[in-house]
Amino acid sequence: MSKILEKEIFSKNVVKLVLDAPEIARTRKPGHFVIIKIGKKGERIPLTIASADAKKGNITLVVQKVGVTSGKLCNLEVGDEVTDVVGPLGEATHIEKVGTVLCAGGGVGVAPLLPIVEGFKKAGNRVITILAARSKDLIILEKQMREFSDEVIIMTDDGSYGKKGLVTAGMEEVIQREKVNLSVVIGPAIMMKYAALTTKKYNIETYASLNTIMVDGTGMCGACRVSVGGRTKFVCVDGPEFDAHQVDFDEMLARLGAYKDQELEAYERYLKTAETLS
């Protein structure tokens, strides 16, 4: 059981939650994540630890509502309890001073990108962040990203905000303009695939933080497996960060869709009951 100590609504579908979790706060490092579960009948989902306060014993999560469990979590209020929180999981991010870091995030990847942007900035790097979405209303965490980035570039598919174009166009622009030492990409598998192809063209070392489907998060089930350099890896224990140029994104893309129909149906059912309740 972890009590919600603070809640801040960033936008319609994104909230920040501060949870009471003293042990996790004490041992976590940037890049680590937790698995949470709500209620006896809930499912286990992974969420990056955005930040932590070891002294006060709390951790911060930034959650984007995309389905049943993230929806339930976003609807909890201060004082409510999250039934199960376990962590910190995964390998920590390799944060060091390298020079200029180009961070690109889209969709569900923006929330987990935030602590990485923060980490690289605090390590003394020049950080350029690209946020990409289909349209203006889907751009999230812009203000928070600006706080830790030297520059934030917004890309929308329809041109309703920032520049019109895909994330890769924004990346190309930066790479053409200045020397980039490292790139970090997090987002839908298809976005990471093309982002990785872009940086590969210029031989820029690139990490992708993979957000695969998980169950236990401790290496026990293999639900999170991906192929990296032709070998099967478990994202929860070997990752979540991998060399983006080695990841088989097509396979990952297919695997993320494994439960699409069931998830959609469950979410629609959940939205209906949530409506009747409110």
Added chain:
Amino acid sequence: MENILEYLKEERSQEWRAEIRKSMKAKERTSRERVKMPEEDPNVRNKSNIEVNSGLPIENAILEAQRCLDCPDPTCMTGCPVGINIPKFIKKIETKDFLGAASVLKETNGLPAVCGRVCPQEVQCESTCFYTIKLKKPPVAIGYLERFAADYERESGKMNVPNVADSNKIKVGIVGSGPAGLAAAGDLAKFGYDVTVFEALHEIGGVLKYGIPEFRLPNVIVDVEIDNLKKMGVKFRTNFIVGKTASFDDLKKDGFEAFFVGSGAGLPRFMNIPGENYNGIFSSNEYLTRVNLMNAADPDYDTPVISGKNVAVIGGGNTAMDSVRTAKRLGADRAMIIYRRSEKEMPARVEEIKHAKEEDIEFMNLHNPLEYYADESGRVNRMKIQKMELGEPDASGRRRPVPIEGSEFYVDVDTVVVSVGVSPNPLIPKALADLKVTDWGTIVVDKETMQSSIPELFAGGDIVRGGATVILAMGDGRKAAAGMHKYIQEKIKAN
């Protein structure tokens, strides 16, 4: 050993034992047929979660107990990894002292209701029973009787909570709540220690909960045992990964003096053949965890699972049988076992193979998968299989399966469960640089005390054996508890 024999002899010569022995002629005892376990109808049970075996009625338990000859040299006991006093508990059943029988079991086995259900008796106690080795007849149904006595005690509501010594206020930590951890926790509590069990998952029980399905081992049975441990003062911390949530050093700072690691063989193995990462292909751990731990088959629960119509399960162990029978229960029209050796080499319990056959499971023995294919969405839809034949025995003593060239063929499948074994959980070895492990990743321990290369750390169960049985894990837990007790007491004396 001498002492044990002496003790057994003395026990056996007690008046009640002699009397009950004399109450019936040996000939009459041996002329009886072995009882049959009542089972649910295969065509009903393969559509529900109901327990397959429903347990012996009292009359039949007594009849079966009468078959036991109360041998002067009870060879059955040599087959029991924890040395249960088998004739004594059986004779207690014969005298209708069922609670007495249960307490005999508990002298050496903390979880008799579990072991009575899942032990491979046919290669343990029952394989060395006088009936099997000398009379060439079906052995006394020791497993059924063990289950009977334990169930009787639980259902009587008179479950006895073992006595615990006065608290010595010394904190010990148990890593993992599988059978090894639970057994160690029970004994350490009896010795008076302040015991905390740390479990990574949100449920206690290890494989007993997330692996072995409800139709073979109902969760309530495990829960009763856990409640008993709680009554003995054992504390449980779920969602706590030792080595991640807190390190051993953190815990030592918090006052923990010694640890028992029973972290199991958590890591699923795959075959690394083409197409194995397509959707619809699971490890048995994932498949069983979704269904057993997360209740995925119940629409009220949020976790989804794919319930295929044509399901292939690769492997021949208990895990494979549990997966294939689960698939049938989730509505598969065709649920197949694909195993590269023959039935004789299958490591699964004989009873599970029999039950699976009754439940309409297809067995493709001497077959091996070569490749999987998928539709355009990446969901598996077909697999290539090769026929095998048995060659020379390999290192395990089993005959090695050899592919038959040109025998390949295709089968339509929409779900595949890969159940070809597990590797030791790497979390603890990763967290402790000084810990001595084998090339396989199992923790190296002293065989008697279960002490590892780090003096305050003891280990047992699958993390030491690399995959074994519930009873061996429990036996390790108990041995380690004794080892830890000795270690801590000696340390205290030295100070």
